[in-house]
Each structure stands twice: as structure tokens, then as C-alpha cells.
Amino acid sequence: MSKFKKKKDGGVPAVNTAALPDIVFMLLFFFMVATVMRQNTLMIENNLPFADQVEKLDKKDLVMYIYAGKPSENYKQYGTEAKIQLNDKFADVKEIAAFIAAERASKREELIPFLTTALKVDKGANMGLISDIKQELRKVNALKINYTTKKGSVFGRD
Numbered sequence: 001m002s003k004f005k006k007k008k009d010g011g012v013p014a015v016n017t018a019a020l021p022d023i024v025f026m027l028l029f030f031f032m033v034a035t036v037m038r039q040n041t042l043m044i045e046n047n048l049p050f051a052d053q054v055e056k057l058d059k060k061d062l063v064m065y066i067y068a069g070k071p072s073e074n075y076k077q078y079g080t081e082a083k084i085q086l087n088d089k090f091a092d093v094k095e096i097a098a099f100i101a102a103e104r105a106s107k108r109e110e111l112i113p114f115l116t117t118a119l120k121v122d123k124g125a126n127m128g129l130i131s132d133i134k135q136e137l138r139k140v141n142a143l144k145i146n147y148t149t150k151k152g153s154v155f156g157r158d
Helices: 020-034 073-078 093-105 110-113 127-139
Strands: 063-069 083-086 090-091 115-119 145-147
Touching: 063 093, 063 127, 083 093, 090 093, 093 127, 115 127
Parallel strands: 063 115, 115 145
Antiparallel strands: 063 083, 083 090
């Protein structure tokens, strides 16, 4: 008769780490592509007014921002009158149409009807400037407008 020997258990096999660098580089590439690195640099004073009935915008990627206000301390060489800022440069009212066209061109066609123009206007800005901005927006049929405010009492009691 022959004698059968039982194999001894060698323990848990080592984890294969050969694919680990591939996974790390894949994650690195994903975050490089998916992360938004840059926000607009504010070149104006932007002390927003208060409002008590505010709603939060759902999709921030469908919002085009137009800033208006006096130039900040670093940009006083541009004067003391309220200016318009589109992206990272001062602009004239006549440049709003081109800005809206460029923003619409950068979005997919099915998203264009959902685009909202957000006006971030300093509370000390001239109402005539805001009226001019709204007239230009009407000309390019950008009728969905949002006024960005801070949440709080209009009368400053809260």
C-alpha cells in the first residue's frame, strides 16, 4: 500500500501589484481632464445686494456670468466708473453679443435653450449700465436672466 501525503498549505499568495501603476496613471489622467482648475479673477468690486427670496441655480455649467461694478483696488487705472467684466477682461456693452455667441458655441446644441445669464452686479453700480446690459441681452435673445445676490434681509435687519 502506498502512503498519500497531504500537501502543506503555503499560506496566502502575494498580491500581484503589476497593474497598480496603470491604475494610478488612469486616475491621474481622469482627474486632470475632469477637474476645472480656473475661475474668473474678479477685476471689479462685487459687493452683492441682499435678497430674502432666493433660489439656488441647479446647473452651474449652464450659467454665463456678467460682472458689473467699479474696478477694484488693483485696477484703479481703468477709472472709477462702473465697468463690465466678461470672463477675465473689461468689456464694453457692445461686446456682450459676441460673448453670448461664444458661450453658446461652446455648449452642445441641446443645452442652448437652458443657458442662463447671471448678472453679478455691485450694489453701488449705475442702473443705466444694467439697463444697457439687459438691452444687449434682448438683442441676442438671451432672455433667461438671473440676478445674483446674497441671502439676507433687504433692509439689513437680519
